[in-house]
Amino acid sequence: MFARSFFRIPSKSLAASVRFLTFDAAKQPRVRIGSTAPNFQAPSTVGEIDLYKYLGNSWGVLFSHPADFTPVCTTELGEFAALKPEFDARGVKLLGLSADELGKHEQWVEDIKDISLGGKKFNYPIISDSKKEVAFLYDMVSEDAFNKINEGPIATVRSVFIIDPKKKVRLVITYPPSVGRNTSEVLRVIDSLQVGDKLGVVTPVNWKKGEDVIIPPTVSNEAAKEKFGDFKTVKPYLRYTSPETKN
Structure with missing residues (x-):
């Protein structure tokens, strides 16, 4: 069933009763x-x-x-x-x-x-x-x-x-x-990940689709101005902009 098997089941008839009987915890994948x-x-x-x-x-x-x-x-x-x-x-x-x-x-x-x-x-x-x-x-x-x-x-x-x-x-x-x-949270996270991947931004607490996003500190003010146009500086490391870019 799998390209790589981590299970050694002695027989099909015993499969239901010996699940993980030979399980090797050291081989547990880390996802x-x-x-x-x-x-x-x-x-x-x-x-x-x-x-x-x-x-x-x-x-x-x-x-x-x-x-x-x-x-x-x-x-x-x-x-x-x-x-x-x-x-x-x-x-x-x-x-x-x-x-x-x-x-x-x-x-x-x-x-x-x-x-x-x-x-x-x-x-x-x-x-x-x-x-x-x-x-x-x-x-x-x-x-x-x-x-x-x-x-x-x-x-x-x-x-x-x-x-x-x-x-x-x-x-x-x-x-x-x-x-x-919370299925709404799953959708919210997907929205955040997708806008982040598209624009190179991150999202603040409780962010919802369409709301302002955060420009990462690794982006200079000059680069932010070129990419996003206007943005609001709250602290040097906390700058907000609209997810609608001019590019």
């Missing part, structure tokens, strides 16, 4: 901001998915769940589906993940459609990661689970990864089981 997102192939609700082929030249949001038919996760998957046109407008592809079998995913989608979509079609793939292989690649386990990784089955944590078109990880957020994700 940080700026890391290249590990590629993988996995079954999903729309068929076999290769992450890199699925994303193509688009941005991507990969978000994980420990199990199907869980209340918080159900609301999250539904909200991402409802907001898919917003992600589409930003050139972003959504990819969910849950550590259950594919057949359960298909049943769960029906609940999500009923609760959040008014019966409308569910509109993005959900990966089946029942062997926790993607969870391993992306370090989607809690500290407690990691310490018990060789003792039997574990649950994945609820992580969000924003991946840019160069397959670099640009954001990682991990939530505890009791706290629902």
Whole structure:
């Protein structure tokens, strides 16, 4: 399934009961901001998915769940589906993940459609990661689970990864089981990353799309004037300008 395997399962019949039985914690990949997102192939609700082929030249949001038919996760998957046109407008592809079998995913989608979509079609793939292989690649386990990784089955944590078109990880957020994700924050971060990449700027606290941005201290006043035109200096290191440039 993967180009490089970190698992040594003795037999297919034992796969469900010996997950991570020979897991080597020393080989745990370290996925940080700026890391290249590990590629993988996995079954999903729309068929076999290769992450890199699925994303193509688009941005991507990969978000994980420990199990199907869980209340918080159900609301999250539904909200991402409802907001898919917003992600589409930003050139972003959504990819969910849950550590259950594919057949359960298909049943769960029906609940999500009923609760959040008014019966409308569910509109993005959900990966089946029942062997926790993607969870391993992306370090989607809690500290407690990691310490018990060789003792039997574990649950994945609820992580969000924003991946840019160069397959670099640009954001990682991990939530505890009791706290629902903020989908508006995911969109806000994507807006910030995209305007930053386009203009070479950074964004201040609570920034929203269309608001003034910050010129990095590495850009001289002369270069800032040439690139942005007018800007406001609050401190020598804190200068604001409009995201609408003259170039």
